[in-house]
Amino acid sequence: MTHTAETPPAAAGLAQHTPGGAYxxxxxxxxxxxxxxxxxxxxxxxxxxxxxxxxxxxxxxxxxxxxxxxxTATDVFISAVASCMVGAFARSVEARGIQVLAGQLSAVIDSNIAKEPGGVRYVDRIHVRLHTDFGEQNNELVERAFQGFERRCWLSQTLVGSRCAVTAELVVAAE
Incomplete structure (x- = not known):
């Protein structure tokens, strides 16, 4: 026996993108x-x-x-959201003319697993601490790149309105 569930199509006017292949x-x-x-x-x-x-x-x-x-599936979920955030920030930095090279951008992720009274667990927080070292001459551009970059991360945007808060912090290397 096969049961199916249908998700309604995206709201009119929203672009849809479906990567090829089946999971x-x-x-x-x-x-x-x-x-x-x-x-x-x-x-x-x-x-x-x-x-x-x-x-x-x-x-x-x-x-x-x-x-x-x-x-765990939880590890993969948290890592996927954080990786998406790092990628979105890197794109925002590069859009300002700064090339992102290995060693210039990393992230440390803090997360929290909450537990309901009935025992159900869920991720309630993913905090991405972005560490950058693009040179002091680029600090202002990097700080501007940080403003609103999270809107370009598909996964963090998927979680808007959920019980999982996704936040970010920028740590600029001191010269």
Whole structure:
């Protein structure tokens, strides 16, 4: 039996973009709790195994060491949002004529997992601390690039209005 759910189309006037290919998730772990390890097949790239890391074993209610340590779905989610934010900021910097090179931009991410009284957990905060080193002569342009850049991140915009607050902070290297 197959059940389907339909999402209404985007509001009139909004551009739609659909990347090619289909995504797929398969359970690949061994019992017990085989569902903990899932393989995500993403179009055009090698599959990614999502699982559990040691600090999540108690939360996932698995025997310590039962699974090879892997990124959790939560880790992938937080990293994806943060990576999108870094990319959007880098584009904003480059739009101001500053080339972004390796070692000039990095981010440290703080996040929080909240728990409802019934036990349901959710990500309630992703804070991206952007560390930059584009030279003192570019500090003003970098600070302007920071203003409103988050609107260009698809993932942070997807979370607007949700229980997950996405925030950013700019740390400019001192010369």
């Amino acid at each position: 797929r998730i398969d359970v690949v772990g061994e019992p017990p709790n085989a569902f903990i390890e899932r393989q995500a097949t993403i179009p055009e790239v090698e599959p990614l195994i999502i699982g559990v890391r040691p600090s999540y074993e108690e939360t996932y209610q698995v025997t310590p060491g039962q699974f090879t340590p892997r990124a």
